[in-house]
Amino acid sequence: MPEPTIRQAVNLSEDWMILVFLFSLVALAYTRRAYPARIARLWNSMWNIRTMRQSIREEPNTPRANLLFNLSFYLFAALMAYSAIKCFRPDIWTEQGFILYSMLVAAVFLIYLLKKIVLRFISVIADGDFSLSEYEYSIFLTNRVLGLILFPTCLAIVYFPVFQAKTILLIAAALMALTLIYRLLRSLLAAAESGVTLFYILFYICTLEILPSALGIKWLTSF
Numbered sequence: 001m002p003e004p005t006i007r008q009a010v011n012l013s014e015d016w017m018i019l020v021f022l023f024s025l026v027a028l029a030y031t032r033r034a035y036p037a038r039i040a041r042l043w044n045s046m047w048n049i050r051t052m053r054q055s056i057r058e059e060p061n062t063p064r065a066n067l068l069f070n071l072s073f074y075l076f077a078a079l080m081a082y083s084a085i086k087c088f089r090p091d092i093w094t095e096q097g098f099i100l101y102s103m104l105v106a107a108v109f110l111i112y113l114l115k116k117i118v119l120r121f122i123s124v125i126a127d128g129d130f131s132l133s134e135y136e137y138s139i140f141l142t143n144r145v146l147g148l149i150l151f152p153t154c155l156a157i158v159y160f161p162v163f164q165a166k167t168i169l170l171i172a173a174a175l176m177a178l179t180l181i182y183r184l185l186r187s188l189l190a191a192a193e194s195g196v197t198l199f200y201i202l203f204y205i206c207t208l209e210i211l212p213s214a215l216g217i218k219w220l221t222s223f
Contacts, residue, residue, distance in 0.1 A: 010161055021151070024147075024151055038065050041055060074105055074112075080154060080157065081108075084169055138183055
């Protein structure tokens with residue numbers, strides 16, 4: 001009697017992934033109920049710098065909503081990275097999928113925590129704000145918007161057939177790259193208006209923005 005063959009997975013879904021989507025769905029529903037105008041304000045702040053600056057002044061009013069949005073971004077960014085590993089680097093994927101995913105969530109969180117610490121450190125060393133607080137807010141604002149966008153995107157990546165998931169992953173990565181470039185350009189203009197030397201702006205961007213992204217892309221594509 002021939003040995004049974006293992007059926008190849010038709011999509012990237014795993015049992016634990018539904019918990020990620022359920023958490024984000026509950027967080028979104030809570031925010032819609034507790035802060036009805038928050039999502040619209042979030043979106044407007046992303047594209048209108050005046051609205052963003054007003055949101056900065058009013059930020060203490062909605063810390064819980066921002067915390068939930070930030071957490072959703074960490075979860076979905078890690079899920080995208082996890083899906084990319086399963087699609088393009090299956091040689092490093094093991095059966096302990098949730099452990100790898102948890103490590104990716106921690107890595108995303110630590111990257112942005114490091115950025116926040118470095119910005120605060122630069123502000124102390126430079127003995128001035130030089131629009132760094134606005135830049136820091138812009139970073140996490142972009143993350144919160146991306147968290148909303150990545151919800152349906154990750155659903156498609158995980159539950160669509162694998163050959164479609166690869167295409168969606170590439171499109172989502174390109175969309176994220178364009179969004180981050182937009183954020184960098186807007187922050188660059190704001191910093192220039194505040195009189196920050198161009199050398200320091202480019203040094204920070206290359207060190208904590210471009211270099212980590214380039215290393216991640218190189219690692220994922222070097223198979």
